[in-house]
Each structure stands twice: as C-alpha cells, then as structure tokens.
Amino acid sequence: MSSQEAKLIFDGRTYRLPVIKGVRGERAIDIRTLRDDTGLITMDPGLANTGICRSSVTFVDGEKGILQYRGYPIETLAEHSTFVETAYLLLHGDLPTRDELSLFSRQLNESSLIHEDMRLFFRAFPNHAHPMGILSTMVASLSTFYPLPDVLDDVAEEQFIANLISQVRTIAAFSYKRAIGEPMVYPSCNLRYIENFLNMMFSSPVKDYKLDADIVRAVELILILHADHEQNCSAATVRMAGSSLSNIYSVISAGISALWGARHGGANMEVITMLEHIRASGGDGRDFVERAKKKGSNERLMGFGHRVYKSYDPRAKILKDACHKLLQKPGVSDPLFDIAVRLEDIAMHDDYFLERNLYPNLDFYSGLILKAIGIPYDMFTVLFAIGRVPGWLAQWREMVHGDNFKIARPRQIYCGADIRSYIPIAERK
Ligand code: SDX
Numbered sequence: 490m491s492s493q494e495a496k497l498i499f500d501g502r503t504y505r506l507p508v509i510k511g512v513r514g515e516r517a518i519d520i521r522t523l524r525d526d527t528g529l530i531t532m533d534p535g536l537a538n539t540g541i542c543r544s545s546v547t548f549v550d551g552e553k554g555i556l557q558y559r560g561y562p563i564e565t566l567a568e569h570s571t572f573v574e575t576a577y578l579l580l581h582g583d584l585p586t587r588d589e590l591s592l593f594s595r596q597l598n599e600s601s602l603i604h605e606d607m608r609l610f611f612r613a614f615p616n617h618a619h620p621m622g623i624l625s626t627m628v629a630s631l632s633t634f635y636p637l638p639d640v641l642d643d644v645a646e647e648q649f650i651a652n653l654i655s656q657v658r659t660i661a662a663f664s665y666k667r668a669i670g671e672p673m674v675y676p677s678c679n680l681r682y683i684e685n686f687l688n689m690m691f692s693s694p695v696k697d698y699k700l701d702a703d704i705v706r707a708v709e710l711i712l713i714l715h716a717d718h719e720q721n722c723s724a725a726t727v728r729m730a731g732s733s734l735s736n737i738y739s740v741i742s743a744g745i746s747a748l749w750g751a752r753h754g755g756a757n758m759e760v761i762t763m764l765e766h767i768r769a770s771g772g773d774g775r776d777f778v779e780r781a782k783k784k785g786s787n788e789r790l791m792g793f794g795h796r797v798y799k800s801y802d803p804r805a806k807i808l809k810d811a812c813h814k815l816l817q818k819p820g821v822s823d824p825l826f827d828i829a830v831r832l833e834d835i836a837m838h839d840d841y842f843l844e845r846n847l848y849p850n851l852d853f854y855s856g857l858i859l860k861a862i863g864i865p866y867d868m869f870t871v872l873f874a875i876g877r878v879p880g881w882l883a884q885w886r887e888m889v890h891g892d893n894f895k896i897a898r899p900r901q902i903y904c905g906a907d908i909r910s911y912i913p914i915a916e917r918k
Contacts, residue, residue, distance in 0.1 A: 530900045547719045551797035572712040576879035596651040601676035604634040611667040621749045623664040629742035661871045662689030714804040717880025723747040727881040732897040744881045756852035757869040760792040764825040774832045782841045792853030799846035808854040
C-alpha cells in the first residue's frame with residue numbers, strides 16, 4: 490500500500506506520522522510509534538475513528554452503501570450464492586470449486602452432531618433461559634468436549650472451524666426444542682445446511698416438516714447477509730479475545746455475547762417489539778417516531794441508524810424485497826410489514842433522520858422474515874449469530890495468521906483520585 494505523511498505539531502515540535510492507504514482509497518494515520526515519539530495517546534471512545542487492523546475479508550463503504558465479501562458485491566452473493574459457499578469464500582478468500590464445496594459441505598455435515606453428554610446441559614437451563622445465553626454457554630463448553638490440540642495445524646483448524654459453523658446450528662435448534670418441550674431432532678446426512686436447520690427446528694416424531702423452497706431460500710439469504718461486516722462490535726470482540734490466544738470456542742462465545750446487545754444484533758428483536766407496540770397503539774407510528782427523535786429519549790427507531798452506513802444499508806434493501814416477496818405467499822401476510830414500510834417512509838421524509846444519516850439497517854426487515862418463517866422471536870439474534878460465525882472465524886483466522894499480531898491492550902486517560910494514604914477502618918468516618 491502506498492503511504493503519505495501527516496504532520497503533528499505539539500509542544501513546539503513537528504512530528505511526521507506515516508499515512509497508510511487501503512486498496513479502496515481509505516487512509517489511516519499510523520500511530521504505532523506516537524506514544525514513544527510524543528508521549529501522547531489518542532482518545533476515541535467507541536473506536537468510530539480508529540482502525541484496529543488491516544483486513545481483506547470484507548469491504549464496507551458506508552457513504553456509498555457498498556458491502557463486498559472478498560471483493561464480491563453482497564447483491565450478487567445474495568442472488569447467486571449459498572450460505573455454505575459464502576462461508577467458504579469468507580474463510581478461504583475465493584469461491585470454492587465444485588470439489589472444494591462438496592468437501593466443505595461434507596465436513597460440515599459430519600461435524601453437525603454435538604457430544605451426547607452436552608444434551609444434558611439443556612436440562613440444567615431454566616425454562617425461561619434466553620437462547621443467546623444458552624448459545625454462548627454451550628459454544629464455550631464445546632472447548633471441554635473438543636479440546637484443541639497443542640499444535641494447531643491446518644487440518645485441526647479446518648476441523649474446529651467446521652465444528653463451530655455446524656454445531657452452532659445444532660445447538661440453536663436443540664435449545665428451541667428444549668424450550669417447547671419437544672424431543673430434539675438430530676441433523677440428517679441427507680439434508681443441506683439450511684434444510685437441516687429447519688428440519689431440526691420444526692419437524693417432530695409426530696409431525697413431518699415439509700421443506701418449502703421459498704422458506705429455505707429466505708433463511709439462506711438471511712445467513713448470507715449476516716455472514717460478516719468488517720470490524721463491527723462482535724467481530725472486534727472476537728479479535729480482542731482472540732489476541733490473547735484464548736481458546737477459539739471461548740472467543741466465538743465472546744462474539745455471541747457482544748452480538749446479543751440491543752444496539753447490535755439484538756436490534757432485530759427490538760424492531761418487532763417496536764412494530765407490535767405501534768400496531769397495538771392503533772397509530773401509524775408518527776407519534777412513536779416523534780418520541781424517538783426527542784433528545785434523551787430512551788426510545789429509538791430500532792433497525793434505523795448505523796455507525797458506518799450513512800446511507801441505506803444494502804442488506805436492508807435486499808431484505809425488504811425478500812420480505813415483500815415472502816409475504817405474498819398464501820397465508821404468510823403480516824400487517825407489521827406495512828407498518829414497517831410506513832415507518833420507513835415517515836422517517837425518510839423527516840429532517841431529523843436525514844440530517845443524521847439514519848437509514849434502515851440490516852435489522853429493520855430481517856425480523857419480519859424470521860417471524861414469517863416461524864422462527865420464535867427470542868431466537869432472532871441466534872439466527873444472526875449462526876450467520877455471523879463464518880465472518881468471525883475469517884476475521885480471527887486472518888489475525889492469528891497475520892504478521893506478529895499483538896495482544897490487544899488499549900490505553901486510557903486516568904481521571905480518578907489522586908494518591909492517598911490507607912486509613913484503618915476504625916478511623917474511617
Ligand atoms: C448492527 O457495526 C455493524 O456493522 C453492525 C451490523 C453488523 O452487521 O454487524 O451492521 C449490525 O448492529 C446494525 C445496527 C442495529 N442497531 C439498531 O438498529 C439500534 C438502533 N440504532 C442506534 O442505536 C444507532 O443508530 C447505532 C447504535 C446503530 C449507531 O449508533 P452511533 O453511530 O453510535 O450513533 P449515535 O448513537 O451517536 O447517534 C447519533 C445521533 C444521536 O442524536 P444526536 O445526539 O445527534 O441528537 O443519531 C441519533 C442519536 O440520538 N440516533 C437515533 C437512532 N440512531 C441514532 N435516533 C433515533 N433512532 C435511532 N435509531
């Protein structure tokens with residue numbers, strides 16, 4: 490990458506800092522020697538202006554609404570690819586050949602069972618346990634049943650990557666069956682990734698589940714669109730946790746925990762709650778939008794706004810069309826979709842949102858598709874996590890195989906008490 494320079498003038502001295510340039514023109518001031526050279530650190534709570542790595546996995550241009558996985562536009566992957574193929578692309582850097590894809594699919598299928606003793610864990614969770622809490626716990630527990638070898642060669646790495654992508658889906662389906670008191674349905678070697686998930690979720694010994702091609706395609710689309718998104722909160726968490734050389738299962742569990750938050754992956758559930766609330770109020774959502782605009786309001790237009798996209802999230806466009814198409818199916822209509830479309834229209838004509846570049850994001854329409862498919866509301870973020878596992882693994886893999894990566898250890902500006910002497914408890918007031 491070509492480099493220019495930035496000048497910092499401080500305390501009467503001029504410092505030259507290299508500027509590094511990405512292949513798409515984004516530029517960064519390289520501050521790796523800043524503290525040694527100047528004694529200064531930088532301050533950037535939320536890291537909105539801070540690059541934490543060089544990456545070739547995903548490219549996002551928030552101003553132009555561009556998202557590409559390994560150079561492939563999200564629109565073409567959404568139209569032509571499958572989730573397993575997209576996962577391979579993110580992990581290996583190129584689209585697989587036919588043989589590579591069938592080997593990867595077979596690996597995923599062969600890794601789809603979890604140890605039988607892990608099934609006992611589900612009994613230990615309380616009935617009301619949130620599936621994201623179960624998922625993060627069970628994924629971290631995988632490390633006890635599938636301990637990593639001391640020497641992590643390529644074969645071992647490929648195996649636990651397949652384990653995680655496949656077992657996350659099985660754990661999700663098992664947690665749902667446990668929640669509804671039905672027997673767990675095992676993965677089948679005759680079904681593809683998505684079909685297996687839907688079958689494990691919705692079939693039962695007394696009721697065959699008929700796979701519907703439109704539903705399979707809708708889940709495929711959801712998982713493709715959620716597969717990666719450069720240094721989002723949960724991917725940065727995976728890099729942070731992974732930088733201490735922590736066990737990959739616990740690293741992915743950390744990513745799941747970060748994703749759970751309402752500002753991040755938890756927003757898809759919050760959107761449905763918001764739409765249900767507006768429907769119950771009988772209004773058209775205008776008063777809700779007004780409340781969401783109020784300074785200090787704890788109500789936000791969920792599914793709107795994004796740290797990076799200052800334009801329409803390309804994934805939201807794809808999901809809105811897919812949602813509209815799915816809801817045309819007989820018996821699948823949902824009045825919440827009309828409320829969502831109306832809310833979007835209100836916001837897109839309101840200066841408050843336009844001035845702040847607040848547009849629909851990935852979560853605004855995804856929940857409506859999941860709801861139409863019959864995915865229970867509290868599993869929406871679980872589907873997000875299933876989709877995001879390949880992206881987290883691709884980011885982790887890029888970091889651990891990168892040149893001399895360091896443990897992540899940010900600095901701070903201290904604003905606490907000055908030095909004080911210890912006071913024995915008898916003398917404290
Ligand atoms: C995801 O990073 C990623 O890539 C994430 C993700 C991925 O694929 O991994 O894309 C997935 O997490 C999508 C985002 C899902 N979250 C939501 O939909 C929750 C609602 N959105 C907001 O909470 C918010 O927009 C964030 C968290 C997404 C972004 O927050 P920022 O960039 O920190 O922006 P901010 O909170 O500083 O807000 C800037 C202004 C503020 O107003 P002012 O102080 O300027 O008056 O915009 C306002 C905010 O009050 N604002 C909103 C709003 N989002 C921001 N006002 C009303 N409704 C909203 N949704």
